[in-house]
């Protein structure tokens with residue numbers, strides 16, 4: 001079993017902050033998700049694409065520094081799921097964004 005598969009298994013059954021920390025740790029920064037994202041070409045930076053959103057979601061989960069612009073990038077996601085289809089690490093990016101939004105409104 002690869003490291004990626006082990007991480008994927010370990011996120012099963014987790015929710016909220018715990019899910020986010022495990023799920024976002026699977027990102028290998030390959031960028032395969034970026035060409036399929038409909039919002040990235042219209043954003044001000046890579047935070048408006050899936051790779052950036054996964055990174056920002058991790059900051060939110062870890063209560064690390066993030067900006068209002070980072071929050072905006074999470075809320076600008078269309079939840080279309082195109083990124084989920086191509087991510088080799090099989091990150092559920094749509095759920096990552098949803099869980100991060102939930103944390104933002106409950107903090």
Ligand code: SF4
Pocket residue numbers: 036037038039040049050053076077078079080081082083084093094
């Ligand atoms: S779900 Fe969000 S991040 Fe993923 S491709 Fe769609 S708009 Fe981009």
Ligand code: SF4
Pocket residue numbers: 026027028029030031032033034050051054086087088089090091093
């Ligand atoms: S495709 Fe998956 S692993 Fe690669 S950068 Fe995007 S979210 Fe990270």
